[in-house]
Amino acid sequence: MTPHGEIQTPVFMPVGTVASVKGVPQDVLEELGAQIILGNTYHLYLRPGVETVRKMGGLHGFMSWNRAILTDSGGFQVFSLSELRKLNEDGVTFRSHLDGSSHFFSAERAMEAQIGLGADIIMAFDECTEYPAERERVRGSMELTARWAARSKKYFEEHKQEVPWGSSRQPSAVSPQQEQTQIPRCARNDKEIWSGNDNSAELSSAGRTNASVPTCAGQTQALFGIVQGGMERELRRESALRTIEIDFPGYAIGGLSVGEPREMTREIVESTLEHLPADKPRYLMGVGTPEEIVQYANLGVDMMDCVLPTRAARHGLLFTSEGKVSIKQARYAQDAGPLDPNCGCRVCQRYSRAYLRHLYASNEVLAQVLNTIHNLSFYLDTMQRVRHSISLGEESRFLSGVRSQPRS
């Protein structure tokens, strides 16, 4: 349960970088069953700016999205997108990739920004360690992240009441008669507080937890900690223990999918999960392919996000129950069949491969719109089936990946 609705886990979170899942209107995201979307603090901080979003009632009011939202800490983008970074114990000075302007992010600043943006779940400020890196570099980075995590929590606890869900929020795009349904609503759960959700936690044989994202405390956000430690199992363990000691309502595994081999990712995820409490949400950041999200969900990961479905869609790469389809190929030019015969999304129900190929070849905006809708549908539907499978105790059905498992 978040302040904007309950989340069934494991959950895949579509990425809405600057308060928009590129090309997809919010009502379509709802129809697709997106329970929670991700916003990027770094991008939103630069444009439109935290103050604007805060004044519009936070991200929920700003983008008219009444379901849950998670923002990342900004750390990953600061380290991957911005120029002329200068890092010290206090934080990082960087130049905007948009206009070269100079900015400073610290644990406190990242918290301040994320409280202003008002997502349901926010992330501690971390340093995403590069790959490859020397062990001592990884250790230093991990320890810095741990110190920043403590500072993040301290700032958050002192300022969490400043979240823009209160009376200061403004209704967005509302004519009087719609006001009741249009104002971003918080789930009415005021009496409950963030807890380990022990009541509903239910371990499966694969170490899987069915815990939903924890219940919310009187309309404040939930701050999650991030485990770093590079590709060193021992440092990951130490990072997990130090982060848990600070005590967060959920824990993320960061610093993966940064160029390391897939097998290494899996090893680190698996070993790190062992050290994270199964009764709190475990969030694997930035992963992955359809096969991977199934795999990691079955390993016990509760939350994942990835730009792959949306970014691949923009490049005409589509995920289907029969494997990947590169829709730009000439072989589809006169293919009257649906993109995925086993898919119930509005794209597969209406349009042919020939039409999708034409839209892509003609550089039509509708190509991006329809491709993204389908890919998100495939991801969300995949995760829905994982949830169903877990609830039936049939995990093994998914362990071999989705590609060889066409839907019936």
Add this chain to the structure above:
Amino acid sequence: MTPHGEIQTPVFMPVGTVASVKGVPQDVLEELGAQIILGNTYHLYLRPGVETVRKMGGLHGFMSWNRAILTDSGGFQVFSLSELRKLNEDGVTFRSHLDGSSHFFSAERAMEAQIGLGADIIMAFDECTEYPAERERVRGSMELTARWAARSKKYFEEHKQEVPWGSSRQPSAVSPQQEQTQIPRCARNDKEIWSGNDNSAELSSAGRTNASVPTCAGQTQALFGIVQGGMERELRRESALRTIEIDFPGYAIGGLSVGEPREMTREIVESTLEHLPADKPRYLMGVGTPEEIVQYANLGVDMMDCVLPTRAARHGLLFTSEGKVSIKQARYAQDAGPLDPNCGCRVCQRYSRAYLRHLYASNEVLAQVLNTIHNLSFYLDTMQRVRHSISLGEESRFLSGVRSQPRS
């Protein structure tokens, strides 16, 4: 009545250049109440090519659009977009603006292409006379158009049975269980033939006809003639009479909105309409602003198309009941109100000006999608109100334009 449904006139036709109204999925067009959309023969001929569209069941099957479609003759784009044109009595040789390849269009080729594309209404091949032009040049061009109109009709009559709506058409993107609803359907009206629709014609005091687009003949297309004649009233009259003599089920006024002053457009439209039969559809090509479509509808024009709502949307220029809004302006950055408080479209019902401004400023694809949906909604809704007003005999209410008439 067309083979793909009845059309209430006056009607505005959104432009779907290459079988897509840029950025808007077909189901949203349906929801907006688009009765008929326009495809550009020149563009479709070049990409994806007529043969591909024909094999997919014509444009209806190809783009999965079961309502009416009109294609232009390709003439306008040949003269405005292509390079190295060479014109003679037979037709025009031109180079593709896409890849420089050489092509030849004539009355016969334009008919062949449009029959293959399979729109409900197709247009005779014409030369769109440039502005300004000497009188003798205008006369020669108008006479060429008249000769091409006769050749267009001859070819069409000999080949109209080749339209791809027959048994050769393929279902598009259809899984077996959806086949019944997904195959492009022709309206069941086999017994009726194209006629002047005298039964339903009803002249209003402003010379307005409420004739719907004529009933169809056993699943063939309707070929409309095009009146040219530049800005010369006498040549327009002569063009109208010569085109009517050839006998078409509908007539278009072409060669306007080519750079002439607005007042001149109006004069020519008004004087030309006098010579066109009021019991057949009268189509003003390429016009106009919201004010103009109201004005011309009230003068008796039945059909209009224009790229303005869709193109302006892509540039952040939005039409509202309170006037034009340039959404990129900083003044909207924290404007929590809806784009148009009097608009019931899904954009105005959900999103704020601040959000739309942010999407545009951030170059998000969703900006184009939402802006286009709103502008089309505004145009289609405007025309809906004109129809309602005409049916109530309250035309004067709209004569002063829409901008000063906020919806209640």
